Amino acid sequence: MAESKExxxxxxxxxxxxxxxxxxxxxxxxAQQFSKxxxxxxxxxxxxxxxxxxxxxxxxxxxPKGAHxxxxxxxxxxxxxxxxxREHQSLRDKTKELEAEINVAANMQxxxxxxEIPHVNGLDVGVLSVPASKMSGDYYHFVKDDHDCVGLAIxxxxxxxxxxxxxxxxxxxxxDSYPEQRLQPGALxxxxxxxxxxxxxxxxxxxxxYGSYDSRSHQFNYAGAGHEPGFYYKAAEDTFEELHAKxxxxxIKRNTNYKEYQLTVDPGDFVVLLSDGVTECxxxxxxxxxxxxxxxxxxxxxxxxxxxxNHVFYELERAQGFQLRDDFTLIILRRNV
Amino acid sequence: MNLSxxxxxxADKKKILRVAGEVDAYTAPELKANLNPLTxxxxxxxxxxxxxxxxxxxxxxxxxxxxxxxxxNHGATLRLTxxxxxxxxxxxxxxxxxxxxxxxxxxxxxx
Numbered sequence: 001m002a003e004s005k006e007x008x009x010x011x012x013x014x015x016x017x018x019x020x021x022x023x024x025x026x027x028x029x030x031a032q033q034f035s036k037x038x039x040x041x042x043x044x045x046x047x048x049x050x051x052x053x054x055x056x057x058x059x060x061x062x063x064p065k066g067a068h069x070x071x072x073x074x075x076x077x078x079x080x081x082x083x084x085x086r087e088h089q090s091l092r093d094k095t096k097e098l099e100a101e102i103n104v105a106a107n108m109q110x111x112x113x114x115x116e117i118p119h120v121n122g123l124d125v126g127v128l129s130v131p132a133s134k135m136s137g138d139y140y141h142f143v144k145d146d147h148d149c150v151g152l153a154i155x156x157x158x159x160x161x162x163x164x165x166x167x168x169x170x171x172x173x174x175x176d177s178y179p180e181q182r183l184q185p186g187a188l189x190x191x192x193x194x195x196x197x198x199x200x201x202x203x204x205x206x207x208x209x210y211g212s213y214d215s216r217s218h219q220f221n222y223a224g225a226g227h228e229p230g231f232y233y234k235a236a237e238d239t240f241e242e243l244h245a246k247x248x249x250x251x252i253k254r255n256t257n258y259k260e261y262q263l264t265v266d267p268g269d270f271v272v273l274l275s276d277g278v279t280e281c282x283x284x285x286x287x288x289x290x291x292x293x294x295x296x297x298x299x300x301x302x303x304x305x306x307x308x309x310n311h312v313f314y315e316l317e318r319a320q321g322f323q324l325r326d327d328f329t330l331i332i333l334r335r336n337v
Numbered sequence: 338m339n340l341s342x343x344x345x346x347x348a349d350k351k352k353i354l355r356v357a358g359e360v361d362a363y364t365a366p367e368l369k370a371n372l373n374p375l376t377x378x379x380x381x382x383x384x385x386x387x388x389x390x391x392x393x394x395x396x397x398x399x400x401x402x403x404x405x406x407x408x409x410n411h412g413a414t415l416r417l418t419x420x421x422x423x424x425x426x427x428x429x430x431x432x433x434x435x436x437x438x439x440x441x442x443x444x445x446x447x448x
Contacts, residue, residue: 158395203369203403207395207431226431248432252402276395287423326394 004041011037013055020059042089044082046075102162106134109165112172117306118144120215122337124270125150126305128313129329137164138275138329141175148215151188154273154331155208156227163204164327170199171206185210185223186260189247193225193258196251205251209273211333218265218335223258225250228276231294233301235268240294243271270305270334272297277326278312283319297332305332340364342371351382357389360397369400376408376415383408388419393427405437416440 015034019027038048053071057063117125129138141153155171157164174195178188188210196206209230211222224245232243247258265271274293281288293312300311309330317324340358347353352375360368375383385401387393401417408415418440420428428434 156395158399202406203399205399205402205431226433228430244430246432248435252433252436280394 008038008041008043009051009054012051013058016052016055017059042086044078044085046078046082049075049078102134105162105165106131109135109168112168113140114142118142118150120144120148120150122215122335123150123213124305124332124334124336126307126309126332127330128306128309129327130313130317130324131327132277132324133161135161135165136327137161137168138277138327139168139171140273140329140331141172143175149212150215150333151210151212152273152331152333153208153210154227154275154329155206156275156277156327156329157206158204167200167204167206170196171208184260185212185221186258189223189225189250189258190256193250193256194254197254200251205249207249207276209245211271211273213265213271213333220263220265220271221260222263223247223260225256225258228274228279230274231272231297232263233270233272233297234266236266240297242290243273265335267335267337270332273329273331273333275327275329277324277328278316278330280326281316281320282325288316288319305334308332340367342368344371344375350380351384353384353386355386355389359392360390360400361392361394362396365396365400368397369403372400372404373407376404376413377411379412381413383413383415385415385417386419387417387421387424390419390424391421393424395431398427398431398433401437402433414438 012034015027015030018030049071053068053075057068113129117127125142127140129136129140131138137157139153139155139157141151141155143151145151153175155168157167157171171192174192178191189208192208200206205226207225207227209222209224209227211220213220222243222245225247226249227245229242229244231240233240245259245261248256263271278293279288279290293316296312296315297308300308303311309332312330313328316328340356340360342357343355345353345355354372354375356368358364372383372385375381383404385404401415405415407413416438417428420439425434425439428437428439
């Protein structure tokens, strides 16, 4: 340490001597390099001032009266800077640490979400889920049984960021604890609600929609727990209907029954499930209307489901100046044949 | 994104909280800090006037649910009034209108 101090001293003496002889651009460049080096070595501002005084007094042993004292005053002033600088340094280190931890958590959270979309003959599925920040409060889930029945869930945990992400693990493990065979949507929500109600803080809740599609009978059964309504596109009439399932959000009332709804899905029909990050997209002109979303879907309707959701996301992200305010999840399930 | 709140005591056991602005993840803590203490007195009737609230997000809903539970625990009541269409829709979709009392029209007291 003492050695490096000496080195710095000599280096600074050389830079200053050269600059005093000739005030060149080159001299200023060396000064900049020196400042990088003291930053790297975490040398405080008052130490630099003190170094300057030391060298100056070596060059000019007879400093004018008051010069030395004036440096003492400057040193005192720089002390405050030094403290602030050290605080900044330690905060920067802490931020780095926290960021690394959040990255680990965000990676872990990714493993909660299905890594692939189930392939079912005659069914075209598209999914996109994008968090507003690193951690997401949106959850989705797919399960396929041996009879080509697909169960799909979409859930939105109140709030966003880390608290929401922590809650998501509860939903994930609850869903995973059910046997492979398909649960009826209403019964499934009732079960999940019981777990959530017992394990969630009083000001938190989760909205969820669960649907199951039987590719033999082309029935889509679904139930909802206060979730943002999706859409149902009826090909024969070329219309979008609201896909709403009445029911209170999960985590509020212990014994709740969730009504089950049924649709017969004809060729070309599709189901759109979404989180409120899609419908609460806010642009400079205010919130977008739900009709704007169906219009967007209509524009890309001729494409495969995955491309529709990708395009809708891009358009809505652009409308918000590429700054998502809320987690965004969009799922399309279309019967092809 | 601002929020302002004002407490009006109408009678000994009736308190009105007038809220104005937007209730979202950033302003929710402020609403909570102003609303929850009102619900912690036995027998008090708390009315939250949302006439000047343009927007509530799910975090905001959570604050009302928390306040409702607090009111129930302390033997107080909570009622919401003056909801605009957008805010009302949120309570309807989430089914929370089943558990929270919401006035159809502004009550006279809150005006």
